[in-house]
Amino acid sequence: MKLYNYFRSSASFRVRIALELKGLPYDYVAVNLARGSHHLDVYQNLSADGLVPLLEVDGQRLSQSMAIIEYLDETLPQPPLLPPDALGRAQVRALAQSVACEIHPLNNLRVLKYLVGPMQQSEDTKTTWYRHWVRQGLEAFERQLRAIDATRAGPASVYCFGATPTLADCVLVPQIFNGQRFNVDFQGLTRTMAAFEACMQLPAFQKAQPSNCPDFEP
Ligand SMILES: N[C@@H](CCC(=O)N[C@@H](CS)C(=O)NCC(=O)O)C(=O)O
Numbered sequence: 001m002k003l004y005n006y007f008r009s010s011a012s013f014r015v016r017i018a019l020e021l022k023g024l025p026y027d028y029v030a031v032n033l034a035r036g037s038h039h040l041d042v043y044q045n046l047s048a049d050g051l052v053p054l055l056e057v058d059g060q061r062l063s064q065s066m067a068i069i070e071y072l073d074e075t076l077p078q079p080p081l082l083p084p085d086a087l088g089r090a091q092v093r094a095l096a097q098s099v100a101c102e103i104h105p106l107n108n109l110r111v112l113k114y115l116v117g118p119m120q121q122s123e124d125t126k127t128t129w130y131r132h133w134v135r136q137g138l139e140a141f142e143r144q145l146r147a148i149d150a151t152r153a154g155p156a157s158v159y160c161f162g163a164t165p166t167l168a169d170c171v172l173v174p175q176i177f178n179g180q181r182f183n184v185d186f187q188g189l190t191r192t193m194a195a196f197e198a199c200m201q202l203p204a205f206q207k208a209q210p211s212n213c214p215d216f217e218p
Pocket residue numbers: 008009010011012033038050051052053063064065066100108109110111
């Protein structure tokens with residue numbers, strides 16, 4: 001398996017976590033987004049959308065981090081990243097999508113570059129934009145976690161959902177790392193940050209983090 005990715009990319013980080021949780025070895029192919037390597041023909045010829053991550057597996061190329069993670073979960077079911085019941089799966093997917101579909105698209109590299117480039121906004125405006133959408137999105141995430149906790153049977157959750165990490169944790173943790181880079185205020189997001197801290201105790205999350213990537217640059 002070959003993962004085209006970038007140490008700082010949140011969507012890539014999601015897949016690296018899932019690969020580590022599954023114990024799957026992979027070749028790390030760095031695509032330097034900061035230097036625009038994803039715009040080069042060599043990468044555009046591989047990737048239809050020119051984004052990372054891209055997973056090459058069994059002669060196929062898969063894009064979109066959540067689709068990749070679900071593929072990994074279906075083809076190597078242990079340890080599971082989705083609950084066994086339909087309701088639980090819907091709740092975990094909703095949590096993951098709250099970050100991946102509501103927060104991340106407003107704040108990824110091309111959107112921020114467009115703000116300060118063609119839209120001629122200042123770096124300060126860009127940062128205000130970033131912090132606003134991340135904070136607002138994480139407040140919704142916090143409410144979602146609490147609402148699920150209130151109705152979920154069994155012992156209190158350690159992670160986003162239950163006693164083992166799920167797809168929701170694979171998506172949350174990179175968003176928190178990203179928010180930390182922009183000094184987002186996490187005050188009051190106690191349930192969310194408790195899940196984040198619990199994840200970061202696990203070797204899989206530690207190994208997948210940006211500072212442990214071969215292309216890491218401080
Ligand atoms: N929804 C996609 C998002 C992919 C994406 O936007 N990746 C970012 C890095 S986190 C990227 O390649 N950005 C390049 C750019 O914005 O120019 C996924 O989950 O894989």
